[in-house]
Structures are given as C-alpha cells and as structure tokens.
Amino acid sequence: MELMDVIRNRRAVRDFTDAGIDRATIEHLIGAAILAPSAMNLQPWAFAVLLGRERIESYAKRAKEWLLASLSQTSYDPSIRHMLEDPQFALFHHAPALVIVLAKSSGTQAAEDCCLAAENLMLAARNEGLGSCWIGFARPWLDLAATKTELKLPEHYHVVAPIILGHPKVWPDSHGRKPAEIHWLR
Numbered sequence: 550m551e552l553m554d555v556i557r558n559r560r561a562v563r564d565f566t567d568a569g570i571d572r573a574t575i576e577h578l579i580g581a582a583i584l585a586p587s588a589m590n591l592q593p594w595a596f597a598v599l600l601g602r603e604r605i606e607s608y609a610k611r612a613k614e615w616l617l618a619s620l621s622q623t624s625y626d627p628s629i630r631h632m633l634e635d636p637q638f639a640l641f642h643h644a645p646a647l648v649i650v651l652a653k654s655s656g657t658q659a660a661e662d663c664c665l666a667a668e669n670l671m672l673a674a675r676n677e678g679l680g681s682c683w684i685g686f687a688r689p690w691l692d693l694a695a696t697k698t699e700l701k702l703p704e705h706y707h708v709v710a711p712i713i714l715g716h717p718k719v720w721p722d723s724h725g726r727k728p729a730e731i732h733w734l735r
C-alpha cells in the first residue's frame with residue numbers, strides 16, 4: 550500500500566478472526582518498529598511478545614481485575630468502572646498476539662521513542678492486512694514489578710505500549726478526526 554493509504558486506513562481493531570500470527574510476521578513488524586527515530590539514536594526499546602489467545606486472555610482477566618480493584622489509585626476516569634465490570638469486556642479483545650513495547654531506561658525521551666516505534670509497528674501491521682490496537686488499560690498492571698518478574702522482564706524496563714494484533718473480522722469505519730488546530734507562527 551502507499552504510505553498515505555496505510556496511514557489513512559489504519560484502525561483500532563477489536564474483533565479478530567481465529568487465525569493466529571506467526572513469529573516471522575511479528576519479527577517483520579518489530580523490524581519496522583525499530584526503524585523509528587529515537588533521541589540521540591539511543592534506540593531505548595525492547596519488545597515482549599505473547600502469542601496464543603488463551604494465554605493472552607488469562608492476562609487480560611488478571612489485568613482487568615487489578616484495574617478494577619486499583620482504579621481509584623490510577624488517573625483513569627472513574628466512569629470506566631462500568632465498562633470494566635461488564636463480564637463480556639475483554640481487555641485484549643480476544644486477540645491472538647500481543648506485543649509490548651518497553652522502554653529500557655527512564656531516560657527523558659525513552660517513552661517518546663517507544664511511542665514512535667509503536668506507531669511504526671501498527672502501520673506496518675496495517676500494511677500486512679493485520680489489525681492492531683494499543684491497549685493503554687493494560688499498562689499499569691503489566692508495568693507492576695510483580696508482573697514483570699513473572700514475565701521474566703527486567704524490573705527497570707517500563708511498559709509503554711501494549712499492542713494487540715490479529716486478522717480483523719472487518720475493518721471498522723473511521724471515527725473521523727477533528728480539523729487540525731494550526732497556529733501559523735509569525
């Protein structure tokens with residue numbers, strides 16, 4: 550696809566077919582992620598990959614339970630409680646693959662670098678016909694020291710972008726965008 554078509558046609562996808570994603574495809578997407586620019590070219594990112602619906606689902610349940618119990622200690626709007634309490638609400642939307650973009654340092658711009666890598670990954674996924682969705686709700690639980698220890702991730706790494714991937718059942722319509730607010734500075 551042309552670059553602008555990829556950018557225009559990427560969507561947050563939350564409904565996937567049963568098809569899985571293989572390692573080679575994930576490696577290809579991560580290959581695109583690491584082409585992102587980074588401050589002082591430090592490339593402060595790492596990627597944790599979880600494949601398989603059942604495993605991802607078990608983490609989704611635990612992350613959701615933790616979020617419900619800890620909501621008041623987070624900066625999320627309390628109104629999301631209603632959504633989280635719905636037993637049908639699956640935090641990772643039953644996706645077959647999860648890629649977590651991690652910042653390897655708390656350097657001042659490491660998080661920004663990782664966000665750029667995450668966007669590259671999502672655009673590369675769209676180019677391959679795969680749907681993606683950044684799952685911010687999962688970040689606080691994934692970033693707990695206990696969770697990182699269980700996942701055998703270095704404790705000092707910071708979770709920046711949990712991104713689910715899969716084959717979309719349908720490509721959702723665009724939510725549209727507000728016109729850009731532009732200040733032409735003189």
Ligand SMILES: Cc1cc2nc3c(=O)[nH]c(=O)nc-3n(C[C@H](O)[C@H](O)[C@H](O)COP(=O)(O)O)c2cc1C
Pocket residue numbers: 559560561562563682683684685686687723724
């Ligand atoms: C930082 C960030 C956090 C997000 N967190 C979630 C989330 O926890 N769950 C979810 O279903 N979508 C999440 N999204 C997806 C957004 O809701 C989605 O990108 C937005 O509605 C615009 O839709 P589009 O991506 O299809 O253009 C997140 C997106 C971003 C950038």
